[in-house]
Every structure is written in structure tokens, then in C-alpha cells.
Amino acid sequence: MRMEITERLVDLRDEALSKVASAKDLEELESVRVAYLGKKGALTAVLRGLGELPAQQRPAVGRISNEVREALESALAERKQALEREALERRIAREAVDVTLPGRQRVLGHQHIIHQIVDEIVDVFVGLGYRIAEGPEVELDYYNFTALNHPPEHPARAATDTFYVRDMTGASSPDAFDSEVLLRTHTSPVQVRVMEKQRPPIYVLAPGKVFRRDVADPSHLPQFTQIEGLVVDEGITFGDLKGTLERFVHEIFGPDRRVRLRPHFFPFTEPSAEVDVSCAMCGGEGCRSCGGEGWLEVLGCGMVDPNVFRYVGIDPERYSGFAFGMGAERIAALKHGIPDLRLLIEGDMRFLRQF
């Protein structure tokens, strides 16, 4: 009897181990386990029969049967691990992708290059302690011209240059020269409005749309974007203006660019200057890109004219100030090589998505 049961255990072990070894997948392996070690399994049945053995045989047979069970369990575990590894490897092989396929992208929109430039410049001046001011796009002649020291016969007031708007108060005849309402030709009226409302110190930047009666062509638009700055405080000097603009140029165009102020004339500043930036291509030597000049004009500026202060009731003996203005379109054209300004207003997705 003892021999018998021992032999059966050994036979079962060999049979089971060979089945474990030949199990092709986890499912088959599980059925092997169930067939031998399950509740109704062959080995379980044998072990269950141990109780019927004479007491003196039990330890020996018990030991063998434990050995058989352990051998089988460890073979099962080993095989399971191997099969799992194989299964994982197969899955990994199956899941390999062509990493060069394009990504699934949520395509982001782009900010218009003009407003990128405006924001960039705004940020530079915010860093220098400025706040941002806005004003109406349809303006009064007073703010656009008169308070900015333009004499009545100033050529900028001509109906060939400035858009005039029908005055709905009936105060003026339907003649361009008579209307006191117009599309602002620069953002300077914002400065006047700020000075009317706020006492110095004033450090403001006024970006916005402006309008001039130009036919749209590669270098002109009837509507474009200006950024103007105004500082009014005690002890402001022409040197402060120079230093401020140099800082601006270095931030926007790069620290290696040089700046030069050329005396000029504007009705609302005195002294006035045009500001040139050295050409990025030749560094000031003169090349094809800058038309041989070596310099590119980017700004107009000057010390606020005392007449302007008088219009807004600021004492020019106590305060001084400077103002400057530039066109965002011109900066875009210079900085990004945009050959035709009309691209800026067409809304062409192929253009908008470049920047």
C-alpha cells in the first residue's frame, strides 16, 4: 500500500511536471494547476486519501507528497512567470509604433504679429514703470491736432491726409474741413486726455489703431498701429529720453544694435528727433538691406512742447517730459522681413500661423 501510493505520487508528479512544461499559455497552465492541485485535482485526491493510511506510514508518505506538491507548485510558478514574460514581450512587440508618425495635436491659435509686437513693447515699458492708456479711435480735432500744437493750416489736417467723420450735432457743414470729428491720425490724443485727467508724475504707453488716408500698398495701410509713450515728471531730461529709447531698442531689437537721434521737427515736441537703429545686416556700414544708409528709422520723439503743457494746464516751468511714438507695422516689417503690409490685414491663415 505504501509503495503503491508513493509510486502513484511520483507518477502524478512526473505527469504533472511534463504537462506544466508543455503548457502553451497561462490558460492551459491554469487548467493544469486545477487538474492536479484544484479542489477536485488528482494530487489533491491523493493527499486527501492520506488520512486513511496507517499512522506509522503517514509521516513518510506525507513528506513525499509535500515534496511532490512543492515541486509542482514551484514548477507552476516558474512556468507562469515565463509565460507571463512571453506574453508581455509579445504585447510589447505588437504595440511598437512608428515614432515618426505625426503627433496628435490640438492645434493652437496664433496671436497676430502686430499684437505680439505691441505686447512685447508694452511689457518692456511696464518693466520701466509705465501704465497703459487708451482712448477713442474716433477723435475730436482738438485732441488730435489743436492741443498738440498743430496750427489751423497744418498740412496733416488736409482732407487728403485725414479721415473726417460726420458730426451728428449738426455743428458743422458737410465739408471735410469743417468737421471737428475725425479718425485719429496718431495715438497722441490719448496723451492729451491722460494729461487732462492725471497730474504728474505720468508714465504711460498708448498703443492703438490709427488712420491715415493712404491707399493700401506694400508700404502703406489706411489703418495701422501706433505705440506712443509719454513721461511727465519733475526733472525729466532729454538724456532720459535718449536712455529710455536705447533701453527699448536693446530689448526689442537686440543689445548689439546702436541708436542714434537725428534732430527733426514735430509740432508737439521741442526738441524733436527721429530715432534710427543700426541695420542688423551691416551694423551701420550701409548695405542693400538698409538702402545703403546703415540706419533704419523706427521712432519719432522729443521733449513735450510747453504749448502742449499749457493746453492741459501743466506748468512747464515745474515739469518737463518726453514723448515718443512708433509704428508697429514698420517694426514688424523690419524685424520679420514682411515685404507687403497688406498681408497684415488679409487674415490669411498661412500668414497668421507663421508667427
Add this chain to the structure above:
Amino acid sequence: MRVSLKWLKELVDVDLPVEQLCDRLDMTGTKVEQVIKTGAALEGVIVGQVLTKEQHPNADKLSYCQVDVGAGEPLKIVCGATNFAPGDKVPVATVGATLPGGVTIKRAKLRGLESEGMMCSASELGAGADASGLLVLPPDAPVGLSYAEYAGLSDTILELEVTPNRPDCLSMVGVAREVGAVLGREFRAPKWALETSGAPVERDVAVTIEDPDLCPRYTARLIRGVRIGPSPEWLVERIVAAGARPINNVVDVTNYVLFELGQPLHAFDLATLARREGVVEVVVRRAREGETLTTLDGQERRLSPDMLVIADASGPVALAGVMGGEATEVSETTVDVLLESACFDRACISKTSRALGLISESSLRFERGVDPELAALASERAAQLIAELGGGEVAPGIVDMYPRPATPRVLTVRVGRMNAFLGTSLASDETAAILRRLGIAVEGTGDALTCTVPTFRPDLEREVDLYEEVVRIWGMERVPSTLPGGRERVGGLDAVQRIHRRIGAVMRACGLNEHIGLVFEDPRRVELCGFELGPDETLVELINPMSSEQSHLRVSTLTGLLDAVSHNQRHGVTDVHLYEMGRVFRTSAGRKLPKERLVLGAALAGSWDRQQWYERPRPLDFFDAKGVVQSLFDDLGIEPWRLDAAEHAWLQPGRAADVVVRGEVVGWIGEVAPRLLEAFDVAGAVAAFELDVKSIVRAAGGVRRYDEIPRFPAVKLDVAFVVSRDVPAERVLAAIRAHGKPLLADVRLFDVYVDPDDAVERRLPEGTKSLAFSLEYRAADRTLADDEVRAVHERVLAKVCSEVGATLRG
């Protein structure tokens, strides 16, 4: 202003290269726009000396010469002319030179002998009609010098941009004075001596100024017995260099003096002026209503009382300061010349010139301002030249009506304040020296300098104007750069500006690209779209638009966005996602300035992305636009908001809604009406919206409070309601939310089903739809038991069904 360098050098020493002169002028406020070299056509034509002259072996009429041109081997030249001998100096066109006739000189074989150039006749050089032989030059002509230079043909013309504040620089004398100041060189004023004879001018001429405000000074001079003829070469050369055309000696002299001194002059033929009691009475007055004048250019001009005329007893004979009359102009038969040298009001000349569309060298100068002190001086100069060139005699005296004499302005420069203003540290004497260079008389040595400004600088009106003079001559490049030191300031964007930036950022995160459209609008398009204006509102109208398509201002960004969609489609781009944040305009009777409103507009066409390998593109529609609005409101913390189905003329009915935030309509959303798509030449649907930015900013949430993250698990239950098709989903959702309190934590609509029109088997009762929701129940303080949730859920469903007339879908 065109400046001949040759002429300029007579008035001031210019001893530096042209490039450096231009740089100095640029950097002191007179921009040199262009440098033109004249005489360039004769480049390569050089003064040569004939060394040998032999008979050409193969041609009787040709000679074979060796010619020294100052450099290298003598040139061997075959020549057909006979009027020269060895030793003669002649102009030689070397290989590569192009002659005025267009001939380019090449190396050529003539009857077997090579010729390395050509000796020229006067006609070949464009220097006269003589073609009979070579132009033999005087023996002192330097061999090797360019012929153009030798003959004085070459000159350099500087085109100056003269800013409106510097009328003095519209003359050679003014430019020379400026150049002298800039370079620190002596300016030499032109000099002349006038001889007079015969009866005094007063015998023949009297002047009355009726309107001294418009004419502060009028002078008249008489030159009798003039012979009209062509001007000499030197004068023609100068006025041509300045940009005028030679006419006759008298007119040319008036132009010459205009360019030289900056005083516009006019010459009348005395015989054509009406006399009364033997005297020509010149009257300066406003034109009378209905008067006309035929100007020099042959045009009849209708005059009005805001124009100033020069009149005689018969009527207007010239438009003051703008142009003379045809009937009284100097002609070949003129004998006695009445010379006008006057000063007119800037604004009046500007208005007249603009009103008539007539711009002349004269009006350009008067518009900017002419020094009244100049009138008599210029008159004398012109009279002297006319007499010299035309052989007449200048009548003694001048009629000089000068009711408003100019007085030199006296200004004080406080050197200390100037330095504080400029950020410089100039000494008093340094400052005075710069001002003196500009012709300003300076007295005093301390901080206060008393400056007497000459009348030719009307722009120097205030102390600060003199600061500018000092800094531009001293050099803006020398001013040390500093930054303002003001302490009481903090930079930054305000709350509204920050939200504006945020709105743009959300639009871009949603995939929209920013567009900047023109604010101009065609009223016909506004009508076509059917945009709603208030009862008393109208479009903002431009008085002088560029075209009828741009005659008004926009009331919506939609038209511009549709233009952009159309533009893209025409260029093969079908996926278009655009937004614009810009102002729209409307006005009403009684308003001066219109109402400006900032709006956020958007248009979506095509799909989000072109064909991809991972998904098929889906056409964009109403709900894509709504999703963008939803993202924006989520980001800005705007709630509650909803869409109310609405009808708008520009939107497709049934796909149009008002955007309502906290009960206030803040904009519209929808798909653009098919008839508009056709009108704007757009294919496929366009989903669009426009929101009032101010309302959005106002509704944007402030500080967000922390919401506790749930600690206990939720129970999720799904349900589908079958409701009538006209029941909005929002109503069902609202009912669920209302009745689900307090345990319902979240509800989501996850399916909408409607039987297709052509369905064979109907799954739902006629006229109904199925809306499926996922409901999430949760308590903040415990894990919910299943049966508790079931009971609540059943109750919620029953209440919702009875409220919205739904049944549960099995």
C-alpha cells in the same frame, strides 16, 4: 530743396567730402534725401593732348594719332577730323564712355588700324551745335582731367528734406548759413551794387494794402527799357540745378532770387497794367465774390473772398503769393517791368493754394513763412540782375508799404535750466558761441543769455526753441543717456487690460488665430447682413472715404471675418479659425463722438484640422463655436450663462442664439445665414459669435474660493429621458439639478438620439427625442448606501418626468 554744391561753395567754405557733409546735415536736422551727381553722362571723357598725327595708310580722309590722356600709354586713335594739329588739347572719349547721344565707345578696327577711343566735337559732347571738327580746348587745359570737371559741367545736387519749421532753409543763403553754423565756417552773403537812373518809381506806381493782416509788406520797383531774351549760361545752370526751367531773362532772375534768397518775386509787364491818371495803382485786397483770373498756366480760376489778389484798376492781375495772371506776364514785347517783392500771410496762401489745387515754388515758401525783412533786399537784388542781364535801367526808389514791420524777437536762455532740461553741462560761453553761429545776437555771460533772434528764424519763439538749436548743433549724440528717476510710479496692466490679454490667450488655446480687420465698412453690406441698430442709431459716416466700399465704420467684426474666410478659401485654405478683438461704432443724432464698443468676434469654417492619419476631419458647426464660448466663460469664471434660441437676420434660423450672462444679453452666436455665405463668396458653413467685451469683463469672476475635493465616493447612475423634440436640453438639465438637491453632485448629458427621418424601424414615439444623462450622487460626510441612492434617484426621475413631460426610456 535742391542745393547745388557748386553754388553753395560760393556762399560758404565746404572743405569736407560730400558724404561727411551729408552726415553732418543729417545729424543736425536737415536730412539729405538724395545726392545727385550731374555731368555723369560724360564720364570717361578726358582732356587729352595730341602727340602725333599721321596719315591713315588705308584711308585718305582719316588720320592716325597718338593721344596722351594723362595716364598709361598714349592712346592710338583713328580720327576723321582735320582741324587740329599735334600739341592741341582735345576732349577724348575713352573706351567705355557713353556720350550724350547714347553712343558707347568701344575698341574698334577702322580700315585695318585699331582705335582706342574717340576725339570729340562740341556736338558730340552735347556742348553746342558745332560738328565741323574737334572741340579744340585752350592750351592750359590740364591733361587727364575729366572733361565734365574741366568744363564745369559736373556738380553735386543735394536734395534736402527741409522740416516745416525751417522756411529759411528753402534758399541757398539759408542753407549756406545753416551749413556754416553746422561746420563752424564763415557764411559769405552775396553782394551787389545797384545803380538807378531815370524817373523815380513813384511817378508810375502806387501801392495800397487793403488787408494788412494778410499782407504785412508789399514793395514795388520799376526797371525800364528791358530787352527780353534768353538768360546767360551761368544763370540757366543755377536755376536748372535748383529745379526750375529757364523761360526768359526777367522770369529767370525772379526764380534765381527766389532760390538764392528765398523771396518769391513776381514780374509784371508794366504796359499791361491799367493806369489811372497815369499811375498804376496796385491794390492788395481780398478777391470779390464772382471774380475770376486766368493764371500763368492758362487756367481760369474762380476766386473767393478768402483769397488774396493783386489788383489794378481793372481787376485782379495775380493771385497773391501763388501765381501771376496770364494777361500781365512778362513777354517778348515787354519793355518796362514792375517787380513785386512782398510778404503774405501763411494760412491765407496755404488755403488758397489748397482750394485751387495750385502749388508753386512761391506758394510753398509763403505757406511756410517768408521773412518780411527780405522783401526790399530781394527786390534790389533782382532789379540789379535784371538791369545787368536785360540792359534796362532801374528807376530810383522803391514803393515799400510795410504796415506790420517784423521786429526781431528777444529771448532769454537760462543756461542752468537748459542743462537741467537737456541733461547736459554746457558752459555759458559755449552756449553763446553756438547761438551766434546761427546768426543769433547774444548778450550776457552768466546764466541768463539775452538772445536777439533774426527775423529769418520765425520758428525760434520761446526759450525751449533755443535749447533745441543748441543741442542739435552741439550734437544730440553727445548727450549722456540716463533713465528717469521718478519714484512715485508703479508699472503694470490694470485688471481690465489683464482680462483682455486673457481673452486672447483662451481664444488661441481653443485654436483660433487673431485677425486684425479694417474698421471701414460698406453700408450696403450692413444692410445685407441686417445688423440691428437702435431706434435712433445710425452708422458712422466718413466725409472723405477712400471709396464707397469703405465709406462708413463697421458695426460688427463679422463682415471682416467673412472677408477673411473668403480670402482663405480663394487661396485653397479651407480650415479657418479666426478671432478679432476690436472696436465697432455707431452714432445717433446729437452726438459728436460716436459710441465705440470693444467686441470679440470669431468665425470658424472647415474643420479643426486638415485630414490626419488618426482621425477624419469633422466639419465645424454651431457647437464648436459654443465650445469656444464655453471655454472662455469657464476660464474667466463667468456664471451663470446660457444660450437662448434667437432669430438674427445674419444667422441661419434654428442655429442662432443670444448669449445670456446673468440675465443680460452679451452677444450672439450661430451659423451664418446661407444667403450671406453666398454674398461673401464663402463655401460651407461658418460658425460665428460676437460678444461685448465690456460685459464679459464685468461678469468675470474675481477671487476664486477653494472648493473641497470630495473625500467620499460617488454613486453614478445613468438614465435616458424621452421628451418632445421641442424641449431644450437645458430645461431637462435644470429640472434634474433642481430636484437632485442635495445629494446630486454632478450631471452630464452624454447622448442625444433622434430617429433618423428615413428610419425603417422607429425606436422612439413620433416627435420625441432621447436625452441620456449620467447622474453623480455624493454626500460630503459619508459613503452613500446603494438603497439610499436608489430611492433618491427614483424620486428625482419621477419629478423630472412630470415637470418636463418625459418618460423614461426602457
